[in-house]
Amino acid sequence: MSALAFMKRHYDEMAAFRQDLHAHPEIGMQEYRTSDLVARKLGEWGIEVHRGIGGTGVVGVLRAGNGAGSIGLRADMDALPMHEASQLSYRSTKPGVMHACGHDGHTTMLLGAARYLAETRHFDGTVNFIFQPGEEGVGGALAMLADGLLERFPSDALFGMHNRPGLPVGAFSIAPGLAMAGGAFFDVVITGKGAHGARPEDSIDPVLVAGQLISALQSIVSRNVPPADVAVVSVTKMSGGDAYNVIPHSVTIGGTVRCFKSSIMEQIKTLIARTADGIAAAFGARAELDFRLIFAPTVNDLRHAQDYADAAAELVGETHVDRDAQPVMGSEDFGFMLEKVPGAYILAGGGDGAAPHHPLYDYNDETTPYGAALYARIVERGLPRRNTP
Structure with missing residues (x-):
């Protein structure tokens, strides 16, 4: 079964998990419930779990074969200190805190990829699933780095992702080189x-x-x-x-x-x-x-950006991948990680809806299968399983 087919098969389960995170948001460096849920899921799938990295960060480690290569996949977990104005059935239960940027969706994407890779093991090497706290301007990336993230869980390349309202679901956009301010x-x-x-x-x-x-x-x-x-x-x-x-x-x-x-x-x-x-x-x-x-500028390594775009094109077709996107003025503290290890950051189409940081914003669950499948596919491409005689 392909990664995308796997994600679509588990769509309802992932959507329910994401909506639960949305209803119980936690601001940066206080993601206690979220990190508990993440660690529990990783453990259920037989993935080695490390907690308390940089505070409330979680890293899952999955090995397959004997390959020496390694890839890090990163998602952010925190919500924003703002009131939600929606009347969703799963709207925030915490006044003054809401998932207004889609980190609930990003966490779900990465968990979906982790489950698929744990079940299929169609790669040779090590995958580090990095669930980062405190992306929204409170230093989560730097805290994880200071806590030895890259020394304890070395990765040859790092990949991150963000949803993008206004870009059709099933489309991807990536900037070669400079990506975010x-x-x-x-x-x-x-x-x-x-x-x-x-x-x-x-x-x-x-x-x-x-x-x-x-x-x-x-x-x-x-x-x-x-x-x-x-x-x-x-x-x-x-x-x-x-x-x-x-x-x-x-x-x-x-x-x-x-x-x-x-x-x-x-x-x-x-x-x-x-x-x-x-x-x-x-x-x-x-x-x-x-x-x-x-935030440091987010700069994509040219080779890894091309690999990421190639993996996306395999999933959705070349016409749905913008390989030459313009840099945006938004910022992302994943840039600090990319200063240490080469990698790339891509935008996944979120369809219609309010923009991030708007009180009516709601992450589009239809995005999850595509983002999760891309995370999985970049691992399978970057750590190919060797054929045995």
Whole structure:
């Protein structure tokens, strides 16, 4: 039985498992129930289980034959700290937490591949099934790496995957080389002088400084970054003040930076600090920048990207595989792993529906058989079983 046929045969079971994960989401580095379920399933299928990698991470190890080669397959497990707006029968049971990016589906895909490979063993070597915690900006990949992931479970190549709403189910898209932007989060704390709202002359108003700074930050990309180098600076939150009639003592603004080059990231960091210091000083206030690199650029190895695309074409046909996708400004901490070991990251069609990080988002279960089959197929291609005389 082919990998895709196997996944379709077990579709209902995988969909039910995924929907259970969706109903019980867990934010990054707190995926206790999820990792329990993952470890239990792997153990049921005779796969060697290692828990607590980088916190709540799980690695399953499966060996077949005598081959020395190894492949790592990675999926993320965490949900987002946001409210779900859907009325699905399996909507989140946890207020303020939801699977708004499809990591419930990614986990299910990888489990499907693990089950198939454990039953068929149609490969020669070692497969490391990497279930990563904390992808959503809380350092899960780095935590696993710091905990010796690649030393304890060495892989010759690493492969990851993400669902893509808007791309038809059964289609795949991959960018050769640079695939996703690097990303940073920043906070600027502006300290002024609080006062009564009726006596602004007694204050150094940090709200006014914050307003000026938000506008000025929009000039960093347009007037400093070369047009050929794509970058984004977005202020996404602002906090400060508790009463209508009080000018607060301090205000904090925060946001994200996305770009494709480390040199541009450093330039933007310097410019945010300079702009914040200058505007704050002009009003007699102070500004303090906290700038944190959260995601490395995701760069696909050219050979492994081609192999991944070839495996996808075997499953769904060449016309359903985009081999020359453009890099996207979204970020993925799998990029940190690809800095250590060559590999590739592909997008699997999610069909119609809300975009990730939207309160109405719901991963499309129809995507799972294709993603799981591709994970399995890249192993069978990369670790071919030797013919015996």
